[in-house]
Structure formats: C-alpha cells, structure tokens
Amino acid sequence: MTLLPAFPDMILEPLVRAALAEDLGTYGDLTTRTVIKAGTRYTARIVAREDGIASGMQIAVIAFRLIDPALSVRVVVPDGGAFTKGDTLAEIEGEAASILSAERVALNFAGRLSGIATMTSRFVAETRGTSTRITCTRKTTPGLRIVEKQAVLHGGGFNHRFSLSDAILIKDNHIAAAGGIRPVLQAVKAAASHMVRVEIEVDNLDQLAEVLDEGGADVVLLDNMDTPTLHEAVRMNNGRLSLEASGNMRLGCVAEVSATGVHYISVGALTHSASTLDLGLDF
Structure with missing residues (x-):
C-alpha cells in the first residue's frame, strides 16, 4: 500500500493535548507517581493483538513526546502499513513513568484509527x-x-x-x-x-x-x-x-x-x- 504524507504535527497536537488533559485529570498519573521511582527507565513496545492496517501511529508519537520530549519513539509500522498479530508497531524508550502516563491515550487513538483503516481496507478489497x-x-x-x-x-x-x-x-x-x-x-x-x-x-x-x-x-x-x-x-x-x-x-x-x-x-x-x-x- 502506498504510504501517505503525514499531517503536520501542529494540526494534530490540540486533539492529543485535550485527550491527555482529560486522562491526567487535575493531579496527573497518581498510580505512577506513587509506585514508580524517578529515574526508572524501560523500553516498551506497542504490539498488535490481531492483524490490521496501522493508523494513529503519528498521534501515538505525539502523545508520548508531549508527556516527555526526552522519550525515544521509533515507529516500526507506519500509518498505512499492514501488520499481523504479534508484530511490533512502535518502540518507546525512556522514563517508565512517562511511558505509562501516555500509554492509554496513545493506544486509544492508535486502536480506534487502526480499526477504521482496517475496515476500510476490507471494503476497498x-x-x-x-x-x-x-x-x-x-x-x-x-x-x-x-x-x-x-x-x-x-x-x-x-x-x-x-x-x-x-x-x-x-x-x-x-x-x-x-x-x-x-x-x-x-x-x-x-x-x-x-x-x-x-x-x-x-x-x-x-x-x-x-x-x-x-x-x-x-x-x-x-x-x-x-x-x-x-x-x-x-x-x-x-x-x-x-x-x-x-x-x-x-x-x-x-x-x-x-x-x-x-x-x-x-x-x-x-x-x-x-x-x-x-x-x-x-x-
């Protein structure tokens, strides 16, 4: 499938900021602030639990970097790319607390939008x-x-x-x-x-x-x-x-x-x- 040029991040950032603000509430990620020690570093992967077409990966990157610009995010399957169950779509490395605080918003967008892309691909076929x-x-x-x-x-x-x-x-x-x-x-x-x-x-x-x-x-x-x-x-x-x-x-x-x-x-x-x-x- 031909991959399309991405939207400028500045167009998408307001949507992601609003979703992060909704999820973080008034005090931020209480669980992470309580149980994760500062300086704890991890590498995490976004992994497919089923086959599909990727969409929302650009937004997932924005979500992680808005929480913590120091996070290293590498997209493995770009928007528009096909993947199968078990594939890694992206890798994120850095502060564990930052990764956990952005996790749900990133997955909500990527899961929802990949679902739309996948259904569309079936109709197109x-x-x-x-x-x-x-x-x-x-x-x-x-x-x-x-x-x-x-x-x-x-x-x-x-x-x-x-x-x-x-x-x-x-x-x-x-x-x-x-x-x-x-x-x-x-x-x-x-x-x-x-x-x-x-x-x-x-x-x-x-x-x-x-x-x-x-x-x-x-x-x-x-x-x-x-x-x-x-x-x-x-x-x-x-x-x-x-x-x-x-x-x-x-x-x-x-x-x-x-x-x-x-x-x-x-x-x-x-x-x-x-x-x-x-x-x-x-x-």
Whole structure:
C-alpha cells in the first residue's frame, strides 16, 4: 500500500493535548507517581493483538513526546502499513513513568484509527478489478473527524466532504424544502461559485432523469437503490456525471455494487461502526 504524507504535527497536537488533559485529570498519573521511582527507565513496545492496517501511529508519537520530549519513539509500522498479530508497531524508550502516563491515550487513538483503516481496507478489497472508489461520510466522532478521515485514507479509501463548506450536497430534505429538483438546481446555477462542486441525491430513476435534463450537478448520489436499478442508472447517465451509490452499504454487497460501474460508494460504517483494533503496550 502506498504510504501517505503525514499531517503536520501542529494540526494534530490540540486533539492529543485535550485527550491527555482529560486522562491526567487535575493531579496527573497518581498510580505512577506513587509506585514508580524517578529515574526508572524501560523500553516498551506497542504490539498488535490481531492483524490490521496501522493508523494513529503519528498521534501515538505525539502523545508520548508531549508527556516527555526526552522519550525515544521509533515507529516500526507506519500509518498505512499492514501488520499481523504479534508484530511490533512502535518502540518507546525512556522514563517508565512517562511511558505509562501516555500509554492509554496513545493506544486509544492508535486502536480506534487502526480499526477504521482496517475496515476500510476490507471494503476497498471488494472493489478490486473495478474503478470504483470507497469513500467515507461525515458520520464521524465529534471532534475527531480529521483523524478518522485520515484513517480512511490509510486504509486505501477516499474522503467525502470534511465539512458543510467543502461542496454543495443537495439531500432529500433540501429538495423538499426548496420545492423540487428543478428549483434547487436552478438556484445552484444562479448562485453557486464556479469553484464549487455540486452533488444531488436522488431516490429513483425519474429523479435521475430530471437531474440529467436540468443540468447543474457534477455528481449524483444514488440513494438506497438495488443493483438492477444501479445498472439502469449507469446506463441512463452514459458517462455524463459522476455517480455515487449510498445507503446501507455492507461489506457483502460492495463487490456487486462496484460491478455496476458507479464511480463511488460511500460507507458511513467506516467511521461510525468500525471496531477498535486490539493493540497493547508491553514492557
């Protein structure tokens, strides 16, 4: 898998600082302060308890170094890299108290984000042999969107909007409130910047035909359509607009959906239903 450039640490540090402050409370690590003698040094390893794709390793490094800049942290499996059960993902050397105080935050991020990357990689594998891209949605943990979407990239997927300001996405409620497909598309053509991409959701082929006739959209979101309907949508579109299939996309149906010829499949489960991967810190 191609490894991606990392975000600048300064973008991620506020998230890690907040998590460390939450975990340390008002007095710091009481257990460590009580039982670990100052100057005690150890080497620890982050170890995989199951197979997966790494994500959150950059954040784990930040967590350890925010607690103690003197810690030596070596990443063995970088973000986006594959690993198997028993592999060492990172090694940390230095004050035992510092390692223990950063342990939980580092593992919480790395486990959660590696779970997202791993689930994404499984969805991407189902599209092999097609040009369909797996994308995430905005169904992310509040405050953690940037790192959860980065984890999707580490798993080989692609990102949808990061925020409401990234693009125009006209959903069914917008259409209902605005009075129909033609009125919303006419409004877009009259007022939207030429720099902004426009996507519109449709529930059936009649609505798709209306979008194709009216113009003004770049992407059509085909919501909760079965496979025969998706095939017909691709035929009707005839390459004019990008097509995105969405709605209850499960691992078991992705290969069938990607074979229809849609350009994108958006999967909310990548971020809202991924299991945290089991990673441990061993001294």
